[in-house]
Amino acid sequence: MTWQWINFILFLAVVGYGLYLFYKAVFHRYLYVKLGQPAEFHSSLEGGRLQEFVSQVFAQKKLMKDPKSGLMHIVIFYGFIILQFGALDLIVKGLTGGGALPIPGYDAFSLMQEITVFVILVAAGYAAYRRYVEKLPRLKRGWKPSLVLFLIFFLMMTVLFSLGFERIWLMHEASVYAPLSSLIAAVFSGMSETAAKAAFYMFWWAHLLILLAFLVYIPQSKHFHLLTAPLNIWFRRAELAGRLKKLDLDNEEADNFGVGKIEDFTQKQMLDFYACVECGRCTNVCPASNTGKALSPMHMIMKLRDHLTEKGAAITSKSPWVPGFAFSSSGVHAMSGISANGTNWDSPEVTDIGPTLEWQKGHWAVQERKAEELELIGDVMTEDEIWSCTTCRNCEDQCPVGNEHVDKIIDLRRQLVLMQGSVPAEGQRAMQNIERQSNPWGLSRNDREKWTGEIEGLAVPTVKDNPDFDILFFVGSMGSYDLRSRKISRAFVRLLHEAGVSFAILGNEEKNSGDTPRRMGNEFLFQQLCQENIETFQKYGVKKIVTACPHTYNTLKNEYPEFGLENVEVLHHTELLDRLVREGKLNPQYEIKERITYHDSCYLGRYNNVYEQPRRILKAIPGVELVEMERNRENGMCCGAGGGMMWMEETAGKRVNVARTEQALQVNPTVISSACPYCLTMMEDGTKMKEMEDRVKAKDIAEILEQSVFGLN
Numbered sequence: 001m002t003w004q005w006i007n008f009i010l011f012l013a014v015v016g017y018g019l020y021l022f023y024k025a026v027f028h029r030y031l032y033v034k035l036g037q038p039a040e041f042h043s044s045l046e047g048g049r050l051q052e053f054v055s056q057v058f059a060q061k062k063l064m065k066d067p068k069s070g071l072m073h074i075v076i077f078y079g080f081i082i083l084q085f086g087a088l089d090l091i092v093k094g095l096t097g098g099g100a101l102p103i104p105g106y107d108a109f110s111l112m113q114e115i116t117v118f119v120i121l122v123a124a125g126y127a128a129y130r131r132y133v134e135k136l137p138r139l140k141r142g143w144k145p146s147l148v149l150f151l152i153f154f155l156m157m158t159v160l161f162s163l164g165f166e167r168i169w170l171m172h173e174a175s176v177y178a179p180l181s182s183l184i185a186a187v188f189s190g191m192s193e194t195a196a197k198a199a200f201y202m203f204w205w206a207h208l209l210i211l212l213a214f215l216v217y218i219p220q221s222k223h224f225h226l227l228t229a230p231l232n233i234w235f236r237r238a239e240l241a242g243r244l245k246k247l248d249l250d251n252e253e254a255d256n257f258g259v260g261k262i263e264d265f266t267q268k269q270m271l272d273f274y275a276c277v278e279c280g281r282c283t284n285v286c287p288a289s290n291t292g293k294a295l296s297p298m299h300m301i302m303k304l305r306d307h308l309t310e311k312g313a314a315i316t317s318k319s320p321w322v323p324g325f326a327f328s329s330s331g332v333h334a335m336s337g338i339s340a341n342g343t344n345w346d347s348p349e350v351t352d353i354g355p356t357l358e359w360q361k362g363h364w365a366v367q368e369r370k371a372e373e374l375e376l377i378g379d380v381m382t383e384d385e386i387w388s389c390t391t392c393r394n395c396e397d398q399c400p401v402g403n404e405h406v407d408k409i410i411d412l413r414r415q416l417v418l419m420q421g422s423v424p425a426e427g428q429r430a431m432q433n434i435e436r437q438s439n440p441w442g443l444s445r446n447d448r449e450k451w452t453g454e455i456e457g458l459a460v461p462t463v464k465d466n467p468d469f470d471i472l473f474f475v476g477s478m479g480s481y482d483l484r485s486r487k488i489s490r491a492f493v494r495l496l497h498e499a500g501v502s503f504a505i506l507g508n509e510e511k512n513s514g515d516t517p518r519r520m521g522n523e524f525l526f527q528q529l530c531q532e533n534i535e536t537f538q539k540y541g542v543k544k545i546v547t548a549c550p551h552t553y554n555t556l557k558n559e560y561p562e563f564g565l566e567n568v569e570v571l572h573h574t575e576l577l578d579r580l581v582r583e584g585k586l587n588p589q590y591e592i593k594e595r596i597t598y599h600d601s602c603y604l605g606r607y608n609n610v611y612e613q614p615r616r617i618l619k620a621i622p623g624v625e626l627v628e629m630e631r632n633r634e635n636g637m638c639c640g641a642g643g644g645m646m647w648m649e650e651t652a653g654k655r656v657n658v659a660r661t662e663q664a665l666q667v668n669p670t671v672i673s674s675a676c677p678y679c680l681t682m683m684e685d686g687t688k689m690k691e692m693e694d695r696v697k698a699k700d701i702a703e704i705l706e707q708s709v710f711g712l713n
Contacts, residue, residue, distance in 0.1 A: 011094075011208070014208065018213075021216045022218070028318040029224070029274060031316045032308055033308075036265050036267040037264065039269070046238060057229075057230050063400045082113070086117075089101045094208075113159075114180045117159055117180065118180060121153065121156050124153055128149055131146065138281065138283060145278070148217075148223055151214050155210050158207035162203040165197075168189065168196035169196040171193070222276065224274050224275075228271060231271065236402045237404070244407060244518060245407065245411075246562055247414070258417075258419060259408070262304065262376055273304050275401040276302060278298060282301075282403070283297055283395075285637070286394065292355040292653020293343070293388040294356065294382060294652065295388035295389055299357075300405065306364075311332075314372055331366040331367055331369065332369055334365070335363050338363055343356055343359040345653040351637075351663075377415060383422065387413075387648070391642045392637075397635075409643075417520065417522050418524065426649055427644055430520075430647035431520060434512050434525065438511040438529070439477040439481050440516060440646075447508075448480045448481070454490060455490050455493060455494070458494060461503070461504045463505070467540070468502065471501060471576075472506065473546055474506070474510065478677035479548055485677035488702055489548065491702040492548055495705060498585075500585065501576075506536060510533075511533055513551070514533075516646070531563060545569070545570045548572070548573040548700070549676060550602075553572045554604075554607050558608075572608075572613075573702055574610065574613045574702075577613075578617050581620050590707070591622045592622070596673050597628065597669040597673070598626065598632075598673045599660065599664060600636035601674065601679050602636070602642055605633060606634060614673070621708040622708070629663050629666070639660050641657070641679065646678050662686075665690065665696065671696065673698075674698065674700060684698040
């Protein structure tokens, strides 16, 4: 009896201390997050988003994008939930000297627990296999990433051995309802009751200590996502996917725009840092990481988290590490020894994240400096990383914990552009040209409608020529000035005439949509262009807009309404053409014997979920054989032109458009189709670099449809 009381008191003391350490680690990180800018935390109950929350947290929809690891994670996730009842039962056994939870059908409960333990061991073994045998590049290796696997293994083994020795101690017969513990009992059947009891309590205490160590370790590691990921998904932004935060440029009291120090991030953005599970899925699909650029979305989040933790500890004087005696607090993480040559790209593969991972691993190190002395841009995030992003959002689409990477990149760019005036020379030139002539080349703004003279026999009316138009064709800078993209504009106009659509263009009154300046961080120029375009739309009573550029489409549809564009329907040209074909107003009657693969534009697909319309158009054309690349639809790889990269040179690694072209060529197409002038340019350049332009053509959906409707060669 005395032993039971001693055991009970020790149990309370150890559990109490463990819970105290857990609370301390969580609370200190809460204090760090509070250093951020106030954010609007929208509940998933708002706007009917509960279903998405349930699908991501409990059905783990994002994890199932990789079915193997997704299933493994689901087994461990639900296995641990089931085992909490078994853990409670085991605690009761130890505290009462062999008692059990009063559960109806206890035998079935025991069987379920042992099966669950076995299944978790198998899942943990598969996780180790993926990391150390398969060696998936996106998964980190070493003692720290593997510590939880060891904890899971020993936690499960202590459960089984506790139950096995309990059977010997209490002289339970072997049972089919306890197959694993009965097997262990059979192996050690020669033990005395006293020895078995001692062994039971040894493994019982080992189980308890490992469980508490796991609990304390969770907030101090990537496994903090067990708590923060559901919160992150519950409070995810209510805005449309990818919509950037509006800056109040009229605020005379504002002395900073963008993010120049870690405290400039919002509290919700900081929650992202602690939700990261370091699974590498974001980096695995990132076009920059895949082609040897410095940027790795996973490492960006990790570095910002490390810096927040270290600077937060310095500001609040609250250490993130508990118990304190077990951790060294000397130095802080920062980038060091950065080579001007960037990553070492010598991979023969189409895409390879290895060089980027090695670059990040080699430069993020502990230094004998103070966290307050570090510059966020320079010491934590380099400008090369910040300017490598194409804003494709594939990272966000893959992230199982709801992290958003692009808005952080844009906030850092805003700091560079608006506060520091630091922009790559080509990007600066493009923005200056947009500011002066409303196009990135600096060509005369009075030549914007010059392309209309290239269409023989067909008029392209302006809003003044056709004031009763139904649809405004917003041509965009590419469609107006770029010689190759003008062919798309001409093809689209011919199709509009054929379908009897009443349309008009703004002509020389049209201005750049502002997408490029905004994605490059120049919010001031974007807002100026936005307001000017909206005033023009209102002047001519525009109610419906169509454009062939997904970047313009996304900006007009999803971002202009925040600045006053109301009751205007915005369509992409593939949406309108698909509708006209299905209504019978366009008849693709001539056969086109081509093997066509379709490249998904990021701003059309991931930003606006337009995947089927372009494919339906191609399927409606007789003779077309539509083949899909391995990376298509939601997982389609960026062409490399988004985020202002269209106007900047790639100086490190492999060109993104070449990698994407190689992916397209793997399915042996005769035509690579697209629905974006940026994508078309990049894919056409890619075929030229691969010396395949004579065998594989790059064409817009409108050009292919025009060919079938009019019988062109």
